[in-house]
Amino acid sequence: MDTFLSLYNSSVGKKFVVALTGLFICSFLVVHLTINLFLFKNDGGQTYDLYAHFMSTNIFIRPIEYILALGFLLHIFTSAYLWWLNKQARSVPYKAKASSENSTLASRTMFVTGSIVFIFLVVHIRTFFVPTRFADVEPSSYEMVKFAFRDPLYVLFYVIAISLLGYHLRHGFQSAFQTFGIKDKKYAPYIHFIGGIFWLLIPLLYIAMPVYFYFNPY
Amino acid sequence: MNITLNVWRQPDQKSQGQFQSYPATGISPDMSFLEMLDAVNTMLVKKGEEPIAFDHDCREGICGSCGMVINGRPHGPERGVATCQLYMRHFKEGDTITLEPWRANAFPVLKDLVVDRTSFDRIIQAGGYVSVDTGGVPDANCIPIPKVKAEEAMDAAACIGCGACVAACKNSSAMLFVSAKVSQLALLPQGDAERKQRVERMIAQMDKEGFGGCTNTLACEAECPKKIPVTHIARLNREFLRAKLT
Numbered sequence: 001m002d003t004f005l006s007l008y009n010s011s012v013g014k015k016f017v018v019a020l021t022g023l024f025i026c027s028f029l030v031v032h033l034t035i036n037l038f039l040f041k042n043d044g045g046q047t048y049d050l051y052a053h054f055m056s057t058n059i060f061i062r063p064i065e066y067i068l069a070l071g072f073l074l075h076i077f078t079s080a081y082l083w084w085l086n087k088q089a090r091s092v093p094y095k096a097k098a099s100s101e102n103s104t105l106a107s108r109t110m111f112v113t114g115s116i117v118f119i120f121l122v123v124h125i126r127t128f129f130v131p132t133r134f135a136d137v138e139p140s141s142y143e144m145v146k147f148a149f150r151d152p153l154y155v156l157f158y159v160i161a162i163s164l165l166g167y168h169l170r171h172g173f174q175s176a177f178q179t180f181g182i183k184d185k186k187y188a189p190y191i192h193f194i195g196g197i198f199w200l201l202i203p204l205l206y207i208a209m210p211v212y213f214y215f216n217p218y
Numbered sequence: 219m220n221i222t223l224n225v226w227r228q229p230d231q232k233s234q235g236q237f238q239s240y241p242a243t244g245i246s247p248d249m250s251f252l253e254m255l256d257a258v259n260t261m262l263v264k265k266g267e268e269p270i271a272f273d274h275d276c277r278e279g280i281c282g283s284c285g286m287v288i289n290g291r292p293h294g295p296e297r298g299v300a301t302c303q304l305y306m307r308h309f310k311e312g313d314t315i316t317l318e319p320w321r322a323n324a325f326p327v328l329k330d331l332v333v334d335r336t337s338f339d340r341i342i343q344a345g346g347y348v349s350v351d352t353g354g355v356p357d358a359n360c361i362p363i364p365k366v367k368a369e370e371a372m373d374a375a376a377c378i379g380c381g382a383c384v385a386a387c388k389n390s391s392a393m394l395f396v397s398a399k400v401s402q403l404a405l406l407p408q409g410d411a412e413r414k415q416r417v418e419r420m421i422a423q424m425d426k427e428g429f430g431g432c433t434n435t436l437a438c439e440a441e442c443p444k445k446i447p448v449t450h451i452a453r454l455n456r457e458f459l460r461a462k463l464t
């Protein structure tokens with residue numbers, strides 16, 4: 001605990017926490033996607049419902065769920081706190097702005113993209129997580145998904161939010177490795193390759209679901 | 219050439235500043251940016267006006283004092299040069315050039331384009347040194363240092379402490395500056411004994427001075443007149459993690 005507090009006291013330590021929790025959430029994205037891909041299995045949602053049921057009832061999944069929630073909270077709180085601290089470091093802004101000459105848009109908009117992902121998370125938890133975990137009679141997750149993605153506005157919101165998550169990870173994934181100090185000439189190409197899976201491929205597969213169900217409602 | 223300058227004028231630390239426009243006429247494209255400012259100042263003095271205050275010393279890119287933000291870019295549009303090494307030929311006839319001081323709360327404006335960078339000195343004083351008795355000159359090569367390491371340490375030591383990294387960073391972070399010193403000493407056997415306390419103290423001082431944190435935007439590396447790469451920040455992070463966890 002002392003080590004954690006002494007780390008957390010420092011700007012660099014807080015950044016480690018953001019990077020560690022960010023990558024932890026990335027690992028969750030993979031697990032979540034793997035199960036979601038069963039939605040595409042042509043069996044009326046049988047396999048998908050089986051896994052959804054397992055995830056919401058298994059006693060080993062429970063503690064992981066709490067750790068995941070903690071990871072999210074730490075990531076959001078710490079990154080927002082750092083963002084605020086960083087804002088305090090310059091009270092007088094520049095008149096002439098040329099930041100596009102020296103940095104990427106993705107790296108400068110992490111707080112905005114993260115915040116929209118956060119709003120998405122809240123809505124997402126309300127639509128899918130709360131009913132499966134807290135309803136008296138567990139509904140069929142498959143039916144729920146199909147129903148939710150009939151609403152064009154919901155589909156649009158989903159597509160935009162996941163695209164922004166991709167954009168968040170465009171900078172975030174490789175940035176975490178720089179934060180850990182392991183992004184050097186030797187490893188950078190691998191980090192960028194795996195980064196591509198996270199910021200491009202995974203978001204595209206997530207987006208495939210609402211699009212598929214919207215255009216194939218039956 | 220004839221250009222227009224839009225310059226931040228601020229009489230002293232306490233007063234409010236504002237932008238003022240000045241014509242710069244008859245400027246030779248071969249003048250350095252500072253020589254152009256000298257010419258404008260001569261004109262201002264002739265007219266009985268207060269000349270534009272800016273920091274400078276070596277005028278050859280080694281002292282680090284001449285920093286200013288030119289059209290939103292620290293040290294101007296050219297890569298790898300300080301303001302004193304920037305030439306007017308990189309601008310066009312009729313251009314309007316906006317000049318601002320480094321903007322960071324840890325670098326308070328003293329006058330016009332001059333800022334107080336003593337926060338950098340305090341960071342160095344917190345640990346950017348090797349505390350050993352120097353004594354006599356040791357024999358050459360009695361401490362073996364691999365060439366690659368020596369070169370990397372030397373490249374890090376090229377930092378001139380100008381503060382462009384802070385000025386360029388959206389968070390006003392001093393990480394590139396701090397990392398250059400930490401990295402330089404961490405790479406060498408002479409710096410090894412104090413590496414743990416050095417990184418902890420320098421980062422604590424950096425936070426205390428009110429610099430922001432790094433979010434890896436890489437703006438510092440792009441604007442650094444000595445092209446110090448962010449791989450030094452990676453090493454700084456590594457040094458810090460090692461110090462805290464061991």
Ligand code: HEM
Binds near residue numbers: 075175
């Ligand atoms: C699925 C959700 C999310 C994932 C996978 C994720 C992932 C990441 C990763 C890997 C980083 C890089 C850490 C580093 O640079 O060292 C990061 C940084 C960050 N995240 Fe997230 N994040 C998510 C959600 C959020 C949310 C909801 C917010 C809300 C505010 C947020 C705000 C930030 C901020 C401000 C940073 C720091 C940006 C920077 O260093 O420039 N993230 N995130």
Ligand code: SF4
Binds near residue numbers: 376378381383384394
């Ligand atoms: S790292 Fe580069 S930009 Fe920063 S103070 Fe040193 S020389 Fe200047």
Ligand code: FES
Binds near residue numbers: 275277278284
């Ligand atoms: S005047 Fe010394 S670096 Fe420019």
